[in-house]
Amino acid sequence: MNVPTVADLAAKGESPEILFWIGCAGSYDDRYKRVTKAFVKILNAVNIKFAVLGTEESCTGDPARRAGNEFLFQMQAMSNIQVLNGYGIKKIVTACPHCFNTIKNEYAELGGNYDVIHHSAFLQQLINEGNIKLEGGGSFKGKKITYHDSCFLGRANNIYEAPRAVLEALDADLVEMKRCRTTGLCCGAGGAQMFKDAEKGKKEINIERTEEALATGANTIAVACPFCMTMMSDGVKNKEREAEVKVKDLAELIAEAKGLN
């Protein structure tokens, strides 16, 4: 797999058109690494001059900030900004809505000004500009897909339509859950909940959301966030439906439809 690092390019006196920010889940989580790879395949297929930071990347600090540790967040932010500014990075794409939100909205006042785009909006652009052509939608034509809104894309940044536009390009039958877009129910992992057990209650949030997703009758639950991916996959397993219901990221669906696997 051709994955150039920014350092590689810099050694040749070059710089990337766009930096692909992988995020911690995309780097370490076995399930989300598949999303990272699917997106790299797409980037390679459309011949975009991209690069990654490789081992120079580091947590954006989002979970620390949401859990209240502002010091740790700012330490992470400052060192990331130093690396990014050091390489003169202007444009960043990421498949993680949390990284996206933090770098786009929170790095600016700490000295990091970049044009940040989430991979859903990036894929939508590629499709709109004809760089990705999906003749007949491939294997997803007419199949029921439901999209689970990520809070950090949706309410946090008003991105509701880009992921849906990507799914529509698959010619799939997009079915909505009862709670969607502005009223979409959280998967339960935001605000650093990913990193601790839930407080005492009647039910796990991801089970509530998975039940809603399963009620649509869709066999594919599309997600656009690593935490949503984990929570929804766990939910489907909990309901013992993993044999017929798949949780997939937008990039995986596009890569699959394009036969890039």
Next chain:
Amino acid sequence: MIQQILFFIVLAGAGYLIAKRVGFIRSTINLGKKADITDRKDERLRNVLLVAFGQKKMFKKFIPAFLHLFVYVGFLVINLEVLEFIIDGLAGTHRIFAPYLGGFYTALMNTFEFLAVAVLTACLIFLIRRNIVRTKRLNLHDLTRWPRMDANIILFTEIILMLAILTMNASDQILQTRNDHYTATGSLFFSGFLLPLFQNVETSTLIIIERFAWWFHIIGILAFAVYVTYSKHLHIFLAFPNTYFAKLEPKGKMTNMPVVTNEVKSMLGLADANASATVVEPGRFGAKDVNDLTWNNLMAAYSCTECGRCTEQCPANITGKKLSPRKIMMDTRDRMEDVGKSLQKGGPGLNDGKTLLNDYITKEEINACTSCNACVEACPVLINPLEIILELRRYVAMEESGAPPSWNSMFQNIETSFAPWKFSPSDRFNWSKES
């Protein structure tokens, strides 16, 4: 003349009580930290017009929004009649506008009567929703006895006030046919239905009924105006400034802490030469009590009318956790009131041994938040409970190191491995070599 003097006393009394209470509310809001919100005036004004004046966000739920619109328009329009009441009361006149406005007065009175009936109907339906149908968000645990009673008092009072208007107009219409003192209003449609009730009543009794209804209505309105300043109903005024001062940035953006920025910069040797010129007063990290929140967080607490649209959307609350964004706002307000009352009596105020965190809002509540912004999105008047939750978390994590153990491990992982999980940083790029 006696009536005029009495009226003046009642009016002045109500004015005094309201002014005193407004002063109190202002002082509790001023317990909050300074925040400069003077930017983007056009967008802010737009929010006031669309969200507060135009009720835009209310219409996500059509039926309550529609009924609420009647009460809201009724409130705005019927207040025009209160102006006539006040002039009449002070000058000793009766329906002073009627001779000047003629046919328009009749139209105006009929409009008021239509609205009075609409308000009455809406409030009746609201009472039924609250107490008989028991709409879920209006019957959750976070609404304890007083908030429930407060809501019922408001609805009940509005119904009684509207009935007083209709009674007054009905008796007045009959008196117009019997006595010249009563200026002709023209025929009034809705109170017309009440005429048979009063047709056979003696003139002297009718005069008493009309006067009683008049006094009852105006004293009722003034008493209600005083009551509102103690009640959740304060939203009728504060919704406007609250939407004006609401956050305009993307909901996902957290407020920066410049104090921390300065410290981190100097730790990393990045401090600019002129940094010392802009010393930020250190204070507490995050919020433990109401004085650690900004004044607009505090004003938001007074703007909340406890409708529960936030709590109804909260994923933690839906799944049975203790967190309720509505309760966050109610607790903040309760704390402000308690501190304010204590200070008023020369008491210890903030130093009464209690704090917003722990004594009003527990860690269990704030730890359950997923920062999903569902509550923020749901609020019809742009209140932001999430900001308060995150400030409280900042205090717990930074001042007490009291975050849940799993979060402390996550912090440690980020510090040592630069990822929230314990992986070696040198393995970060291994995925590119895997098939």
